[in-house]
Amino acid sequence: xxxxxxxxxxxxxxxxxxxxxxxxxxxxxxxxxxxxxxxxxxxxxxxxxxxxxxxxxxxxxxxxxxxxxxxxxxxxxxxxxxxxxxxxxxxxxxxxxxxxxxxxxxxxxxxxxxxxxxxxxxxxxxxxxxxxxxxxxxxxxxxxxxxxxxxxxxxxxxxxxxxxxxxxxxxxxxxxxxxxxxxxxxxxxxxxxxxxxxxxxxxxxxxxxxxxxxxxxxxxxxxxxxxxxxxxxxxxxxxxxxxxxxxxxxxxxxxxxxxxxxxxxxxxxxxxxxxxxxxxxxxxxxxxxxxxxxxxxxxxxxxxxxxxxxxxxxxxxxxxxxxxxxxxxxxxxxxxxxxxxxx
Amino acid sequence: xxxxxxxxxxxxxxxxxxxxxxxxxxxxxxxxxxxxxxxxxxxxxxxxxxxxxxxxxxxxxxxxxxxxxxxxxxxxxxxxxxxxxxxxxxxxxxxxxxxxxxxxxxxxxxxxxxxxxxxxxxxxxxxxxxxxxxxxxxxxxxxxxxxxxxxxxxxxxxxxxxxxxxxxxxxxxxxxxxxxxxxxxxxxxxxxxxxxxxxxxxxxxxxxxxxxxxxxxxxxxxxxxxxxxxxxxxxxxxxxxxxxxxxxxxxxxxxxxxxxxxxxxxxxxxxxxxxxxxxxxxxxxxxxxxxxxxxxxxxxxxxxxxxxxxxxxxxxxxxxxxxxxxxxxxxxxxxxxxxxxxx
Numbered sequence: 001x002x003x004x005x006x007x008x009x010x011x012x013x014x015x016x017x018x019x020x021x022x023x024x025x026x027x028x029x030x031x032x033x034x035x036x037x038x039x040x041x042x043x044x045x046x047x048x049x050x051x052x053x054x055x056x057x058x059x060x061x062x063x064x065x066x067x068x069x070x071x072x073x074x075x076x077x078x079x080x081x082x083x084x085x086x087x088x089x090x091x092x093x094x095x096x097x098x099x100x101x102x103x104x105x106x107x108x109x110x111x112x113x114x115x116x117x118x119x120x121x122x123x124x125x126x127x128x129x130x131x132x133x134x135x136x137x138x139x140x141x142x143x144x145x146x147x148x149x150x151x152x153x154x155x156x157x158x159x160x161x162x163x164x165x166x167x168x169x170x171x172x173x174x175x176x177x178x179x180x181x182x183x184x185x186x187x188x189x190x191x192x193x194x195x196x197x198x199x200x201x202x203x204x205x206x207x208x209x210x211x212x213x214x215x216x217x218x219x220x221x222x223x224x225x226x227x228x229x230x231x232x233x234x235x236x237x238x239x240x241x242x243x244x245x246x247x248x249x250x251x252x253x254x255x256x257x258x259x260x261x262x263x264x265x266x267x268x269x270x271x272x273x274x275x276x277x278x279x280x281x282x283x284x285x286x287x288x289x290x291x292x293x294x295x296x297x298x299x300x301x302x303x304x305x306x307x308x309x310x311x312x313x314x315x316x317x318x319x320x321x322x323x324x325x326x327x328x329x330x331x332x333x334x335x336x337x338x339x340x341x342x343x
Numbered sequence: 344x345x346x347x348x349x350x351x352x353x354x355x356x357x358x359x360x361x362x363x364x365x366x367x368x369x370x371x372x373x374x375x376x377x378x379x380x381x382x383x384x385x386x387x388x389x390x391x392x393x394x395x396x397x398x399x400x401x402x403x404x405x406x407x408x409x410x411x412x413x414x415x416x417x418x419x420x421x422x423x424x425x426x427x428x429x430x431x432x433x434x435x436x437x438x439x440x441x442x443x444x445x446x447x448x449x450x451x452x453x454x455x456x457x458x459x460x461x462x463x464x465x466x467x468x469x470x471x472x473x474x475x476x477x478x479x480x481x482x483x484x485x486x487x488x489x490x491x492x493x494x495x496x497x498x499x500x501x502x503x504x505x506x507x508x509x510x511x512x513x514x515x516x517x518x519x520x521x522x523x524x525x526x527x528x529x530x531x532x533x534x535x536x537x538x539x540x541x542x543x544x545x546x547x548x549x550x551x552x553x554x555x556x557x558x559x560x561x562x563x564x565x566x567x568x569x570x571x572x573x574x575x576x577x578x579x580x581x582x583x584x585x586x587x588x589x590x591x592x593x594x595x596x597x598x599x600x601x602x603x604x605x606x607x608x609x610x611x612x613x614x615x616x617x618x619x620x621x622x623x624x625x626x627x628x629x630x631x632x633x634x635x636x637x638x639x640x641x642x643x644x645x646x647x648x649x650x651x652x653x654x655x656x657x658x659x660x661x662x663x664x665x666x667x668x669x670x671x672x673x674x675x676x677x678x679x680x681x682x683x684x685x686x
Contacts, residue, residue, distance in 0.1 A: 008527060314501070321521060322523075323514065
């Protein structure tokens with residue numbers, strides 16, 4: 001079982017793989033992994049993956065058989081294991097617990113060659129609904145504190161298989177980056193009784209300089225302090241802290257928004273590698289209610305999606321400081337993305 | 344002039360380049376930059392760089408001429424500009440200031456092909472002394488809050504020129520990662536009246552599982568919650584918060600330690616790309632003394648060097664969460680590095 005370890009200096013949890021540990025010789029060859037001869041995510045190869053957890057298929061279709069449009073399976077090489085208890089423990093000054101959690105793969109389409117911006121809007125609705133369904137199921141597990149949906153597109157962005165897929169990792173701790181966002185939003189709310197994200201979104205819509213697109217439900221922005229060129233941020237215009245609260249109608253609008261944003265990036269930047277990450281509220285449902293702590297959760301967060309095209313290398317300065325140098329002002333990026341012609 | 348912008352959600356400062364802004368077409372071609380025909384850092388090409396700020400050369404040598412062993416110059420394409428005032432300002436809910444700071448290059452040797460682990464220990468002493476001298480000079484500038492020394496080795500690690508060099512960036516804010524380390528160490532000190540880093544170092548030396556090497560002055564560890572395979576950490580064994588306090592004798596020992604650690608990584612991992620970053624105390628000398636805030640600075644930090652071999656790709660999950668998956672337990676890495684034969 002992997003181990004979760006806490007760094008008391010950076011106050012950060014890290015997953016340490018204990019099985020399949022990589023030896024120095026494993027890092028020696030830096031050639032791109034060759035594609036498998038048979039793609040385990042393609043339709044007809046359902047027996048090449050672990051049994052499915054969830055799928056959207058035509059009525060009458062057979063579980064673990066063909067005929068699906070979206071299929072969710074456990075990751076064959078999970079970063080965290082679903083069985084067992086956490087066994088939280090001290091190791092002298094350090095802290096550790098068992099690497100319990102979930103690691104799933106959402107296969108976005110049976111077609112190996114269709115990416116998110118190529119698929120019809122209705123299909124993206126199915127994918128987004130599948131994300132919601134998986135979160136709604138996993139929040140019931142009291143061991144889990146956070147559920148993260150993310151996508152690595154392209155080898156540079158960390159994808160090891162090219163068949164279109166998203167990943168889900170559920171962790172027994174709230175990851176630091178997300179916890180920092182809650183803290184900032186909570187401090188803002190306690191001072192002003194307004195949501196930090198709502199304030200930013202309102203200001204950005206009025207200014208318009210960094211708005212990429214806007215419909216009744218969602219706004220797409222390039223953040224004021226973007227770390228990376230063409231970094232984009234999608235959020236609901238109306239306050240909503242949890243992604244699973246997005247209604248049927250909102251999911252339709254989000255499918256259209258996500259699809260067009262990815263298409264804008266694809267056209268502008270020649271199909272770049274990218275990552276997207278959903279930032280939604282933590283699992284408060286089963287969380288032991290510490291007095292006061294989660295009382296304002298409804299206003300302490302505002303779910304959003306971060307999309308990061310992987311265009312620049314991250315060097316020592318960024319690692320060492322969390323301080324980024326962005327060579328493209330977000331106003332320029334927004335103007336470019338706004339004006340691009342989407343096919 | 345570049346602009347420093349603050350993200351109120353992540354509470355992070357970012358440098359936004361406003362001149363030389365990169366357009367989408369600049370990112371389209373992903374071919375490695377070809378080496379310049381004439382290396383501006385080689386001996387004899389001193390006129391190809393901006394005038395030097397500092398150099399170690401034989402007595403009688405001429406400024407900006409050959410005959411140096413270490414040479415410090417301004418970065419020709421600086422991330423921050425040295426002239427002007429900060430002009431701290433609000434932009435609605437956001438914050439910005441002028442991108443004032445310093446960006447220097449420490450050319451480690453006149454020889455294009457000798458890297459740190461190839462140079463004699465005495466030469467590394469000169470390089471480390473040059474780092475100290477530059478920090479001692481820059482702390483006098485009241486606009487600057489933090490001075491960061493870092494090295495990108497290899498294209499994957501962000502190096503754009505192959506001639507051996509280190510960089511220095513001085514910023515008018517304390518970078519978030521470093522500020523978080525201060526906060527953790529301060530909280531620990533206030534509770535226990537002991538240095539957090541000293542506690543960790545003592546525990547690690549007693550356990551020995553993650554110790555790579557040890558001499559009278561310095562310990563080399565693989566951190567308990569290492570983010571990356573073969574991540575290493577060098578720190579003085581005796582409490583010392585500021586790198587410029589390292590004595591002549593300590594610098595000799597550090598030169599030997601740094602050289603052997605880099606040699607261990609080179610032999611084990613086949614000359615991997617890497618980054619190192621010095622984490623030293625902030626510029627408190629000129630800092631307006633907020634009551635209580637810097638009172639315990641002597642115990643709120645313990646300087647150290649982080650070395651990160653760049654062996655694995657960083658994907659969406661890590662960006663989105665600050666939560667890392669490390670496939671090599673630090674105990675395995677330490678054992679391997681400890682036993683490697685250094686030439």
